[in-house]
Amino acid sequence: MLILATKSSTKRSLMDRNGLEYIAMPADVDECSIENAHPSLNAKETVILLARAKAKKLSLVYPNEFIIAADTFGVLPDGSRLHKAKTTEETMKMCLSQSGQTVTIYTVICVAHRSKFHTDTTETKITYTNFGRTTLEKFGHVWQAQFGVMRHSVSMLMRPDSR
Secondary structure (H helix, E strand, O other): OEEEEOOOHHHHHHHHHOOOOOEEOOOOOOHHHHHHHOOOOOHHHHHHHHHHHHHHHHHHHOOOOEEEEEEEEEEOOOOOEEOOOOOHHHHHHHHHHOOOOEEEEEEEEEEEEOOEEEEEEEEEEEEEOOOOHHHHHHHOOOOOOOHHHHHHHHHOOEOHHHO
């Protein structure tokens, strides 16, 4: 059995589109506490730690199954980390903070099986044009508190060389 450590509809959709059979099960780790407990880690090291923590938690319950866990977050040039927004206003502020910036996105996948953990990390740089609240609202006329919907709107504001 393959266990996907997530409640993300986007990650489940990726698995579904590829015809993979799996069970989606969120690991429910306290990401803020983990990050705060390791303040000396850089962004890349932190995202690796978070993905491993999710995989480890579920591997303790399902030691003989393959566990796939992932984590992603962006980092602004000043070092500020962009985490999942919880409200509509947080989503708007996060998107506006990326206006005219080159944001580094770190994504990690961790596969755990029988007490062995394998990770892979990608680093993507995205440069956004300058935009404001009005532009976001215009392009994101369907946007809700769901960051995925807003992310689609913001992707239209990327410079062509960042797509």
